[in-house]
């Protein structure tokens with residue numbers, strides 16, 4: 338079973354088809370959960386992710402995409418993600434680092450691009466961006482050793498997206514974790 342936390346409209350769903358998981362989504366938004374069902378989620382629950390409505394060690398994989406930077410206490414959420422993950426299971430989060438570079442790229446530039454398709458102004462609050470060292474410490478305290486990997490949008494895809502010639506932009510690896518990053522780990 339795979340739990341996608343703060344799943345929104347379930348954009349992750351189509352990427353999971355055929356992988357053999359029963360996919361469960363949690364979000365606060367009922368409208369988004371309805372969309373997630375249409376994107377292939379098998380079941381959804383409307384709940385606050387600081388108190389997930391699931392028993393300990395229920396899931397083989399827990400994912401949290403673009404969610405930690407939207408909650409006031411991301412570290413409490415990380416504790417919850419680790420709690421519902423079974424030993425040997427995989428945790429995957431992606432979020433934004435609490436750095437000046439991230440603030441410049443994710444807010445000053447991205448939210449003010451004079452192009453369609455940019456994130457609306459106010460999408461991000463830099464005060465919620467996530468401290469990487471603390472994220473690692475908190476996950477470790479809950480039994481998950483996270484490895485951080487820097488990611489960025491594929492430049493060519495980004496240009497085609499802005500020109501409205503592409504609907505999705507691939508993310509690719511980059512050395513720096515100072516802006517967007519993935520945290521991946523296994524629970525012992």
Ligand SMILES: C[S@@+](CC[C@H](N)C(=O)[O-])C[C@H]1O[C@@H](n2cnc3c(N)ncnc32)[C@H](O)[C@@H]1O
Pocket residue numbers: 342343344345346347348349363364365366369384385386387401402403404407408
């Ligand atoms: C930027 S969207 C990310 C959606 C999805 N994970 C994705 O990558 O496309 C953030 C989502 O977090 C949800 N959210 C924010 N705070 C939440 C909370 N405390 N509990 C549950 N969902 C929350 C919002 O409703 C929204 O759908």
